Amino acid sequence: MSIAQNLHAIRASLPQEVSLVAVSKTKPIADLQEAYAAGQRLFGENKIQEMTEKWEHLPKDISWHMIGHVQSNKVKFMAPYVSLIHGVDRLSLLDEINKQAAKNNRIINCLLQVHIAQEETKFGFDEQELLAAFDANAFAPYSNINIAGLMGMASFTSDTTQIKTEFNQLKSHFDSLKNKPTAQVNLQILSMGMSGDYALAIACGSNMVRIGSSIFGNR
Numbered sequence: 465m466s467i468a469q470n471l472h473a474i475r476a477s478l479p480q481e482v483s484l485v486a487v488s489k490t491k492p493i494a495d496l497q498e499a500y501a502a503g504q505r506l507f508g509e510n511k512i513q514e515m516t517e518k519w520e521h522l523p524k525d526i527s528w529h530m531i532g533h534v535q536s537n538k539v540k541f542m543a544p545y546v547s548l549i550h551g552v553d554r555l556s557l558l559d560e561i562n563k564q565a566a567k568n569n570r571i572i573n574c575l576l577q578v579h580i581a582q583e584e585t586k587f588g589f590d591e592q593e594l595l596a597a598f599d600a601n602a603f604a605p606y607s608n609i610n611i612a613g614l615m616g617m618a619s620f621t622s623d624t625t626q627i628k629t630e631f632n633q634l635k636s637h638f639d640s641l642k643n644k645p646t647a648q649v650n651l652q653i654l655s656m657g658m659s660g661d662y663a664l665a666i667a668c669g670s671n672m673v674r675i676g677s678s679i680f681g682n683r
């Protein structure tokens with residue numbers, strides 16, 4: 465199947481309230497152009513330099529999502545244009561994002577990445593750090609940042625019960641924090657679900673899925 469066919473099939477299966485981020489990391493610009501021609505406007509990349517090259521070459525009505533681990537010294541390259549940073553996994557990163565956002569006269573939307581997987585290798589806030597940050601009003605100083613939601617990745621396993629438990633955990637944090645008025649926070653987006661588990665993620669309350677290989681083929 466072509467990229468356009470894959471996109472159409474996936475879109476047809478998504479509930480209306482779920483946004484689709486097409487994860488185009490490692491893929492050539494021609495592939496992104498094909499997805500763009502099929503109407504796709506949200507693209508996800510995990511390397512800032514690669515995303516910036518693609519941004520330079522492609523139409524300016526694309527929303528660029530940084531889904532990977534972010535190194536502070538590279539934030540400046542994406543600050544002029546990035547639409548949503550999914551992978552904010554530490555408070556110190558917000559210092560740099562805020563500084564670069566201010567330089568560009570922008571408010572940058574960020575998601576807090578929460579560590580929900582059993583595996584130790586995944587980045588993200590653990591439950592206690594997350595709740596402590598909200599309790600301490602830790603986002604208040606960042607006037608050029610909007611904390612727009614939470615992001616999580618489930619364990620890489622075929623055990624769907626475990627995946628569901630992990631997604632449900634993130635959804636329950638999302639629900640409880642959503643109603644807590646906090647400066648610079650407006651939780652609307654729950655980003656969870658990839659090619660292998662997005663149906664499960666949506667069943668658990670995700671409203672943004674990040675799908676790569678099911679659209680563009682294996683990397």
Ligand SMILES: *Cc1c(COP(=O)(O)O)cnc(C)c1O
Binds near residue numbers: 489675678
């Ligand atoms: C690569 C990646 C995806 C997409 O993975 P697929 O399995 O190809 O759909 C989603 N989220 C993150 C954070 C990724 O790094």
